[in-house]
Amino acid sequence: MPKDSIEYDTPIGDQVAYTTCYMCACRCGIKVHLNDGKLRYIEGNRDHPVNRGVLCAKGSAGIMTALSPARLRKPLKRVGPRGAGEFVEIEWDEAMEIATSRLAHIRATNPNKLALFTGRDQSQSLTGYFAQMFGTMNFAAHGGFCSVNMAAAGLYSMGGAFWEFGEPDWDHAKLFLLFGVAEDHDSNPMKLGLAKLKERGAKIITINPVRTGYSAIADEFVGITPGTDGLFVLSLIHCLLEAGKIDTEFLVRYTNAHHLVIDAPGAPDHGLIARNKEGQPLAFDRTRRDVVSATAIDIDPALLGHFTLPDGRIAQPSFALLAARYTDPAFAPEQVAARCGIEAATIRRIAEEIAEIAFNQAISIDQPWTDSAGRAHKTMTGRPVAMHAMRGISAHSNGFHTCRAIHLLQMLLGAVDTPGSWRYKSPYPKSIPAGPPPGGAKRNENGSLTSAPLGFPTGPDDLLVDDQGEALRLDRAFSWAAPLGIHGLMHMAIAEAHAAGPEKIDTLFLFMANMAWNSAMNPSETTRMLTDQDADGQYRIPFVIYADAFFSETVPYADLVLPDTTYLERHDCISLLDRPIGSAHGPADAIRAPVLVPDRDVRPFQDVLIDLAGRLRLPNFVDQQGQKLYSSYADYMVRHERKPGLGPLAGFRGAAGDVPGRGAPNPEQLNKYIENHGFWQYHLPAEQLYYKHHNQAYLQTAKAMGFIDSDAPITLNLYSEILQKFRLAGEGHGTRVPPERLRASIVRFMDPLPIWYPPVEEALSDPVAFPLHAITQRPMAMYHSWGSQNAWLRQILSENRLYLHRSLAAKHGLVDEDWVQVTSRNGTLKCQVRLMDGLNPNTVWTWNAIGKRAGAWALAKDAPEARRGFLLNHLISEYLPASEAGHRASNSDPVTGQAAWFDLTVRLEKCAADTNPETEPSMPDLEAPFSLNHPIILRHGAPEPTA
Amino acid sequence: MKPANSVLLLTTLTGFGYGLLAWLGAFAALGVLPHRVWLVPICMVLALGLASAGLLASTLHLGRPERAWRAFSQWRSSWLSREGVAAVLTYLPALGFAGLWWWVGPDAGITRMMGLFAALAGLGTVYCTAMIYASLKPIRQWHNQHTAPDYLIYALFSGGLLLAAALALVSAPLALAASLALASTLIAGLAKLAYWRFIDRQTPLTTLASATGLAAFGTVTTLDQPHFTENYILREMGYQIARKHAAKLRRLVLLVGFAAPALLLVLALAGLVPGFATVLAVIFAAIGLFGERWLFFAEATHVAALYYGRPS
């Protein structure tokens, strides 16, 4: 009998390359094996700080994205009507010429007429810089419909955030509260961390309407009603205050709990923090019985009471306001239970468990450290209650305050950057505010904006509004409609461009954002707006440039398509200036280096943007002679300096390549990264690992490396004076006040302490007509990926269902696979259902972005994604119902402009048995702008026939 | 289990063929076969032809039919291998028996002995086939005390009908063969009824809870499947037939496969158009047995399908 021949010594391939994954936003290090120049195997890089060798389903399927039949092949120029998908292939020279002449004209006339919106990219520090140098304020990335509530609430409260800016102390936490997360940006680190918690027997409580993903392995599932997390958290705070289970020592040392807040209702300084001449906040020292600087050490600050300031004004510690608000019986578990869908006893027990772990099971690490006041401490004390929150909190119109409420809970427990608690990922914490205000109001002589278009307002003066208080930006970020819209409102870009809102734009330049499909609220309306014409036959949105690597649903709506490469064919930098990959153990950054040479006439978008900047002679992209400064993105990554010594990459700087953080550019920097397998990491010494907001050594390190401008301690904002400044304007104080129609809402929502209110859209909907909450999740195997074009990933999820609780299904007489009609105030769709138990009974949900438009992504037109997949987006509108005066507010968080995807409410009806078994609505099929050549059978990895 | 035509043909055709061989051999051994010199050779062509056709059909089921010869090697452990070996070995006594009948004569001891060998070899092959199914633990409708005897019974039933028809067509005395065929028809029908009764009342040994090891955690229900599209396991082992549909088919099988042949045999025994009646009985039985075999597969459930939320 022939023996089975097994090869025990064959290398995986003949070439190994290290780079950074881009199958989602997690940015894991990968080790790519090639054989004969072809992709053989992608695995996790075992040395990489993000993923430590593991790799998720998406990363493992990278080969199939690199080989996707949906890859664009050549620049395209529209020749038919917009949306018809009729293109001719053109050469890059022509494409660049079209873009350059269009943009040069805009820049010479009114730079704001260029709107640059980028989707899921990781080069915002470059794209934002381009916009700034171009001189347009109309720039944003996709954070506005993703996570700005988390980023804004965190940065304005603690100088850090959940999102990607912080992480639980996986090695010490004993209790972990997970809010609204089934899968996350930080997917592999989260999973590695959860495994560590499990190994140590820590308890995981998930607060989530749906029991899937991370919630599946939680020890306790709290199936909360969507949009009520803030109420639940404030109720926990109520219980802890009631029981006196808070860390007052932490509060007075590290937060502004003791800062005196002026109590003068109606006065222009009401609610502001009282300060001395030096601008230092004031506190009342109970020992000296006097008002002193709140930053002084060795004082015994009062947390309750009213005090008279030297100038005669009355003030009270901010904590007193907090205590008065949350001890109110309205926040008692018994009062919130029904609304949250959680039993009062459960809320009380969870509060007890939190208190037990935080105060009776506190931990102490024998690690001396010195605080920012210069006091030496022998140990690091920790409250081992860690928290993490994301999408389920973020995507509600009350998400900013809900996230603030969670941070408040952390601060009250003393569980911020202590052993066992949530921790900052270096380069965080940043000061509060985390950076300069948004640029756009002023330009330099060379036409560039004086600061980056996205920034951090600290009061009404920083808003981008005209004399009437109306928005200057296309998306209305940094206006009274979204004062802290620090990521912009990408979901409004097309609608506002169509409405010619603040000012008619000329060119909409989109990168890697599927704005005509799953990134749009209401795709049918969005595509209508993209193709809508004025009376004179001109498109309402005059020109659309789109850069993407793949034939997505958005490509047919572009006038000019600039084809990008896949992630394995280009340079990138995962920069500290952008969205860093640092951890609590130290800052880190990484590069992508090309592993493959493109087999198509495509160019990396960043190279194209730098080329375009050169052709447009934008400041800092050309020298004084007007010659291009950078030959490519790789060149820019090495030589660009944002400030002296600070460039896109923080590792291996200085002539010798041995300077971390801040140093002269090093021409050999990229080689150093490649030698180090694609990343750089700085290991913080043990004394700098906790209390980073007040850790003297850490703050000095961070300043030296250029993460922060000052090594002053970062006082956590339990009370947000910045919000109060906006609120005062809403009350009519100051020179910049909101337009009349927005005053009440500014007063209501810009509350300096967290509040809870029902999600805005839900509150405007009829609860009888639309009794159910409807939400989405991204599945783990496709989270942030472009999975439907991927031959492997699409097998896992080629369709989606609407999940219902069994009790709800019984009420409607539904069984698995039945067809239903789902109706919201905005529309109707038809889909199939699947029943489950682990779900809030009044909530339905589905996987997002599985449904595809027929023909898109180079799939067969009868692909299940198009016939049985569906998008919930069709039921959501980017606008709230118009007011009586006809004004349409965006469907967003009123503080940050975060898209309120999860505020949706719907009703269900069972379809007749003879219903056509295809999902609806069904938009017309798309035709790929290239010939399709699908294999009937894919045999990737088949041995080459030997000659 | 998916009722694949190739396997249905294999089991029914070999049943007819080896059943006929068994009766021929047995009748010859007992000396009750009409002494017509060409009777055995012709019947043998029929018997081996049917068996061979069945065996050939089964190779259509193979992914690599050109390698089929390899299947003879593992007779020590594999019933499928044993079936192959037995089928090949059966040709020897069968052809020997036919040759001896022709050249040496029906009454020679060696002819009778070879007839007995051929009968036993044929039934042995049927037994091997049956054991392929009966040995499969994951399929409760097969892995039981019914499967092996039933296969033998159906082989004798179908072979008996064939013999009766053959004798009727050559106008040979029919009474013994037809009576035995009638008896085996009734026994086969009863066996089928008993089998259905058995599988309908059988408590599945394996449940989704034991398949997932989650019995201690309460009632286990499926939430999501690994993939949306049907895969090999589901196509092959997740076959589902509606209870109502199955019940209808069962009645049809009883009527066509057993009741009709029995009635026709009674006619033949009564001397009414015996040739026509017995041939028609064979045709009805063939259709009925094909249906019976289809149900044998379609109603069989595989425990692997439990993982996909399908019943077992």
Added chain:
Amino acid sequence: MTSLPQPLPGATKLGLVIDLDTCVGCHACAVNCKEWNTGGHHAPLPDHQPYGAEPDGVWFNRIHSYEAEAPGCGGRTVNFPRSCLHCEQPQCVTVCPTGASYKRAEDGIVLINTDICIGCKLCSWACPYGAREFDEDAGVMKKCTLCIDRIYNTALPEAEREPACVATCPSRARHFGDLGDPDSAVSKLVAARGGVELMPELGYRPTNRYLPPRKAQIATPPRETPMRAGTGVGSALLSLLDKVLSR
């Protein structure tokens, strides 16, 4: 040889231990397995209609999810990876007519020699776990090899000689080792966590084990002032705030 090797006491039994308590159902193991094996010992693992109406490929590892509900105790969603269990009594081996299916004496791995497989599919009928995958393109059966071309691969660094699914698992829910050695890490894990066999009633004696979900509890000692409504509202807070603080 499809007769099973004589089991020797203390013989090596390589297998997987899968922790249902930490598996989040991310499909990482399944896809990395696909990726490794489509170029590995059983290359390729073909995909039919990869961009069409019914995409269907060969996968050695598939991830199910279930809900287990017990009245009164709340339920759990359990993600459940399923692949070959490398049984001690693998009927898939003994039914094979050609000897293509075999169990190795030296480590207990169940393999298929696809060079002599005739594609009769009987082994897949004999496997209660649905672990065998038919390659309709090549006409032969394929299955999990426990990454035989990785775990012994001398061209790989020692640390990487583990199955692809284990190496890639982000929640560290998969463990690989010798379950024949009671002192091995995996055997100890199984003992400590009460690892179970799947379908023990069928007698296949699978080597792989599944670790059942756990439920962590916080042992909360009785408190002097339990946090209940109505008991001294505010007084606890006031007395706390009375204490001298030091900034």
